[in-house]
Amino acid sequence: MKVAIMGYGTIGSGVAKVLDVNRDVIADHLGDTLDLKYILDLRDFPDDPHKDLFVKDYMDIVNDSEVQIVVETMGGVNPAYEFVKAMLLAGKSVTTSNKALVADKGVELTKIAAEHNCNFVFEAAVGGGIPIIRTINACLTADIIEEVSAICNGTTNYMLTKMEKNGSDYADVLKEAQDLGYAEKDPTADVEGFDSCRKIAILTSLITGHQVKFEKIPTQGISKISAVDFKYAKAMNRSIKLLARAVKTGDTYTCRVAPFMLPEDHTLFHVSGVMNAVYIRGNMLGDSMYYGAGAGSLPTASAVAADMVFLARNTNRVVPVKWDEQELAIGDNMAETYRFFVRTGASQSEIEEVFGNVEYANLDLDDETGFVTEMISESSFEQLSKSLGEIKSYIRLA
Ligand code: HSE
Numbered sequence: 001m002k003v004a005i006m007g008y009g010t011i012g013s014g015v016a017k018v019l020d021v022n023r024d025v026i027a028d029h030l031g032d033t034l035d036l037k038y039i040l041d042l043r044d045f046p047d048d049p050h051k052d053l054f055v056k057d058y059m060d061i062v063n064d065s066e067v068q069i070v071v072e073t074m075g076g077v078n079p080a081y082e083f084v085k086a087m088l089l090a091g092k093s094v095t096t097s098n099k100a101l102v103a104d105k106g107v108e109l110t111k112i113a114a115e116h117n118c119n120f121v122f123e124a125a126v127g128g129g130i131p132i133i134r135t136i137n138a139c140l141t142a143d144i145i146e147e148v149s150a151i152c153n154g155t156t157n158y159m160l161t162k163m164e165k166n167g168s169d170y171a172d173v174l175k176e177a178q179d180l181g182y183a184e185k186d187p188t189a190d191v192e193g194f195d196s197c198r199k200i201a202i203l204t205s206l207i208t209g210h211q212v213k214f215e216k217i218p219t220q221g222i223s224k225i226s227a228v229d230f231k232y233a234k235a236m237n238r239s240i241k242l243l244a245r246a247v248k249t250g251d252t253y254t255c256r257v258a259p260f261m262l263p264e265d266h267t268l269f270h271v272s273g274v275m276n277a278v279y280i281r282g283n284m285l286g287d288s289m290y291y292g293a294g295a296g297s298l299p300t301a302s303a304v305a306a307d308m309v310f311l312a313r314n315t316n317r318v319v320p321v322k323w324d325e326q327e328l329a330i331g332d333n334m335a336e337t338y339r340f341f342v343r344t345g346a347s348q349s350e351i352e353e354v355f356g357n358v359e360y361a362n363l364d365l366d367d368e369t370g371f372v373t374e375m376i377s378e379s380s381f382e383q384l385s386k387s388l389g390e391i392k393s394y395i396r397l398a
Contacts, residue, residue: 001030001032001035001068001069001315002035002066002067002068003019003035003036003037003067003068003069003070003071003308004038004039004040004061004067004069004070004071005040005070005071005073006039006040006041006058006061006071006072006074006083007074007075007080008039008040008041008045008048008054008073009073009074009075010300011124011300011301011304012039012041012071012073012074013297014297014298014300015073015301015304015305015308016036016039016050017297017298017301018298018301018302018304018305019034019036019305019308020049022305026308030309034069034305034308034312036050037053037066038053038055038060038061039053039055040057040058040060040061040083041054041056058083058087059086061087061092062086062090062092063090068092068093068311068315069092069093069094069095069308069312070084070087070093070094070095071094071096072084072094072095073096073097073098073304074098075098076098076100076101077101077104080096080098080101081101081104081105081109084096084105084109084120085112088109088112088116088118088120089112090116091117091118092118093113093119093121093311093314093315094109094113094118094119094120094121094311095121095122095123095124095307095308095310095311096120096121096125097122097125097303097304098122098125099122099195099198099202100198101125102125102202103198103199103201103202106120106122106202106205106323107205107211107324107325108325110321110323111325117316118318119310119311119314119318119319121133121307121310121311121319122202122307123303123304123307123310124300124301124303124304124307125199125202126150126152126199126203126278127152127199127276127278127294128154128276128292128293128294128295128296128299128300128303129294129298129299129300129302129303130276130278130290130291130292130294131290131303132203132278133202133206134310135290136203136206136207136280137206140282140285143283143285144248144283145207145248145280145281145282145283146248146281146282146283147245147246147247147248147279147280147281148200148203148207148244148245148246148247148279148280149243149244149245149267149279149398150203150245150277150279151242151244151268151271151276151277151294152195152196152199152244152276152278153193153195153196153199153242153244153294154182154275154276154293154294154296155183155187155190155191155195156191156193156196156221156222157271157272157274157275157276157294158177158182158273158274159177159191159222160225160240160242160259161272161273162177163225163230164230164233164234164239164240167227167230167231168227169227170222170223170225170227174187174191182274182295190221191221191222191223192219192221192223193219193220193221193222193258194219196244196257197217197244200217200244200245200246200255200257201214201255203246203278204246204253204328204330205323206321206323207253208252208253208328209322209323210323210324210326210328211323211324211325211326211327211328212327212328212330213327216330217255217256217257217330218255218257218258218333219256219257219258220259221242221257221259222242222259224393225240226393228343228365229393229395231363232341232343232361232363232370236341236372237263238261238262238263238264238397239261239262240259240260240261240262240395241269242257242259242260243256243257243258243259243268244257245257247331249331249332249336250331252328252330252331253328253330253331254330254331254332254333254335254336255331256333256336258395260396260397261341261395261396261397261398262398263397263398266398267279267287267289268289268398271291274293274295274296275291275293275294276291276293276294276295277289277290277292278290333378334377334378334379335377335378335379336377337375337376337378338375338378338381338397339397340372340373340376340395340396340397341361341370341371341372341394341395341396341397342355342370342371342372342373342385342391342394343368343370343391343392343393344390344391344392345367345368345369345390346369346390347369348360348369350388351371351388354384354388355373355374355388356374358371359372360372368392
């Protein structure tokens with residue numbers, strides 16, 4: 001079976017490697033080989049072993065009826081959207097690792113694929129190598145999912161782990177993550193939580209079958225987390241993790257991306273470094289967790305290549321996916337309840353006057369006090385914080 005790759009960066013070149021190195025095992029599973037016929041990239045790779053396969057015009061792939069499966073690993077919404085759409089309209093199945101594309105255009109591309117007797121799949125778009133999309137689509141279909149809580153950004157998890165273990169400052173670990181190639185030169189999408197936001201939007205869409213607009217998910221990243229926050233966390237036997245959550249509330253879901261303080265017995269407490277994990281609670285299943293390499297060339301490419309096998313097995317057959325264009329009215333975020341850890345310059349009597357019963361987590365710092373509120377709603381917290389004034393920072397407790 002002839003296949004093509006669009007985008008020969010970290011992931012795309014990883015896919016070519018997986019197809020080469022694991023050619024036999026893939027052929028064993030499939031009963032056929034996956035033969036790379038084209039690689040689309042504007043750059044030249046004169047020393048690459050696949051140098052003869054490169055093309056610069058995506059229409060070369062569209063117009064070749066021999067190619068049945070196309071990989072999109074270009075990243076970003078444009079021009080990936082145009083290219084992928086053209087492949088699907090030509091009846092070629094597509095797999096992508098591109099969460100920005102899936103969160104924005106996934107429902108439309110899934111529909112176009114079904115209308116053209118092919119499939120659009122995206123296992124690698126969430127959790128890298130962790131098989132979470134097919135798990136939701138195929139294995140968790142008999143449950144009402146009550147909660148998804150995910151550490152689904154390797155860069156920020158690496159940074160938070162370093163801050164925790166070494167007492168380092170945010171700016172230092174960001175530089176280190178950039179030097180190691182985890183964080184991009186412009187790290188905004190990772191550190192401000194936008195990448196996690198798109199991933200939880202995709203997971204919530206698949207769980208509910210409706211379109212979840214990522215723009216409507218309240219999203220806070222880790223850029224304001226400091227070494228002092230970790231000192232407080234340590235004093236409270238807690239860790240700080242960037243969580244992307246979807247929690248069933250009534251007949252919808254409330255979604256949020258934010259740093260949370262986790263107790264030691266929390267399922268996600270020990271997920272460290274670049275690793276990802278997705279915790280899912282089903283009403284029949286109970287607790288389950290999916291853990292693994294959430295980023296990186298070969299883990300992500302492994303998921304893409306497995307998608308290719310899936311697509312090859314389902315040639316000329318549309319595999320149903322529960323995802324329609326009706327927008328999910330996500331739950332009222334201001335009604336969510338949490339205990340909040342707060343750092344303030346206010347005095348203890350001022351704190352208690354406003355927040356009533358609190359638990360102190362004092363580090364004996366001259367200019368501030370740390371405390372944890374009782375369980376209160378987001379809207380109460382917002383009002384009470386305004387009354388107190390001097391809030392330096394806050395983190396929700398999980
Ligand atoms: N920037 C992402 C991360 C890549 O760090 O997790 C994988 O989606």
